[in-house]
Amino acid sequence: MSHMIAIIMVVHTIYNALPTFIRLRLTSLIAQKTTLNYFDTQEIEAKNQQIEIDLTLECNGVIGIFEAKNGEPKDFNIYQIYHPFLYYYNSGLNFKKIICVYLVRKNESLKLWAYTFGEPLRLDSIVFLKSCEYVLVR
Secondary structure: OHHHHHHHHHHHHHHOOOOOOOOOEEEEEEEEEEEEEEOOOOOEEEEEEEEEEEEEEEEOOEEEEEEEEEOOOOOOOOHHHHHHHHHHHOOOOOOOEEEEEEEEEEOOEEEEEEEEEOOOOOHHHEEEEEEEEEEOOO
16 A cells, blocks of 8 residues: 555656645556557557556546556567557546656666657657656665
């Protein structure tokens, strides 16, 4: 539970959310099958795509989607955050913004990078928002 509190505090810092969490929903979807629609000029429909979402938080209409890794990943595949982004974008839910957070935990360090997509149906419209690092102490 203390790890969850730490993550919630990190999310609060990253998004500059309101001081009081009015609504907070936690979701962990593993092996979710969905249909994804790509591109705005010519629609491409990919049916029954399997995606993994490590953590989803919602606060005041802002959806935070987390992709978490341990250690030092050698590379970063944009699809790891884009597919969950597109899943929520196409969901029909009422939201203000979707923010994708790539989180890397190594030893006592948490590094986070926040992204969104300027044109939701375009994979190449990724926008870097901000990054931060936290050191966990006991």
